[in-house]
Amino acid sequence: MKKVLITGANGQVGNEMTARLRKDLGRDNVIATDLKIKEGSANATEGIFEELDVSDAKRFRELAHKYQVDAIIHLASLLSVSSEKDPVFAWQLNTGSIINGLEIAKELKAQFFFPSSVAAYGVDAMPRFNTPQDTFMHPITVYGASKYAGEMLANYYHWKHGVDARSVRFGRLVSYKVRPGQGATDYAVAIYFDAVLKSSYECYLRPDTMLDFTYVDDAIDQVVKFLNTPASQLKHFNGFNLTTFYATPEDIANSIKKIMPDFKITYKLDPVRQEIADSWPQHMDDSWAREEWGLNPKIGLDEMTEIMLTNLKIKLKAEGEIK
Known part of the structure; x- marks a missing residue:
């Protein structure tokens, strides 16, 4: 990663990720985006900030091309409880924005990352304790379904178009x-x-x-480690359990x-x-992440x-x- 666009930069993970990557890459090499600018926030005052509705594919594309980013870290989504209140909007936003980002990553030959979730599993994932990364995935919420769909879309774009598309499943940050x-x-x-x-x-x-659970600083450290892992070292690219x-x-x-x-x-x-x-x-069970890219929170x-x-x-x- 040399130049990164971050969506959902005003959120919990977005704030932390923006600050970390500006430290690593330089303030002008991290473009923070969200629906609205938060006056006085570090995102707005300590580097580049652009307003972006991730469901607006045209605007999303324009910004990525404007800054010629080589990585998109897509953190914008509607969370679980809010998604259940408006499932149609949640599905359109969460899955539609992932497709938007993957299409742009394909065009720019950029890396693409989004956070999946433990919610992608569902009630029949077994065993309930130490649940393996690869098992039955039958989510019962629209949030979980959109996250699992995102994993499958990322796999598709990787296999079909060679996009370096990656994801991890977070528990509670x-x-x-x-x-x-x-x-x-x-x-x-x-x-x-x-x-x-x-x-x-x-x-x-x-x-x-x-x-x-994972403390957010640990999560950010581990995601950055994952994104910097050479693709040749990975057997899997999506749905790594991170806890x-x-x-x-x-x-x-x-x-x-x-x-x-x-x-x-x-x-x-x-x-x-x-x-x-x-x-x-x-x-x-996070053993695949530990084995393939050195997860160590x-x-x-x-x-x-x-x-x-x-x-x-x-x-x-x-x-x-x-x-």
Whole structure:
């Protein structure tokens, strides 16, 4: 990668990826894009930013050709809960934008990357714990279906047109820099915000709901490593499982209590989010990623908790939400 266009740059992963690649490649070699510019944000003030609706193929193409990028990192998508509220729009946006990006990558002979998800699996992926990378894929949400379709489209463009198209399946990514959104497992970010703000959290998932997690810095490091791996070294290109550790809401609460003994967690289930979370594996087998390109994340649950709480206290104090 020498010159990169990033879509969805205002999102959780996009913010972090933009900052990292500007550090690696230089500020003028990373073009951050999103629907709207956020005045004063680092994306806008510390490098090139362009407004882009990724469903607009013409604009998408114009920007990629204007800057002659050799890599497209496509992070823009509608998340799981929002997708269930408007499945037709979600499908059109999530899958349509992947095709747009793949077509442009084909034209420019550019690398293409997008994040898939644990949601691509579905309820009959077996076993539920240590679920292999290659198994039955029957997602029950439009978000998961669009992610799996994206993997298949990326494979098609690789086999048919020689596009260097790659993806990883994320579990839940955690960061203190962006507030929780509408993902089914955004509790894993919200719990830390509420711990600092209120010393308590009401969780919408069962206390025993086990899922995969990765701290966002680890995720970015591993994706950059993956993208810099020579194609000749890979047996697979898409759907690599990427995870660091597995945990339940109760595990995260207990980790917080090690630093904040008075923290309390209560539960009020959201059936929609619980159903989505229950359709995902409890833990993904990431052995192919470790073998083929050296996946090696390092930040575990307790270290992540310390990072989150320490930085959220600084962030929320600076924003006037706590003293």
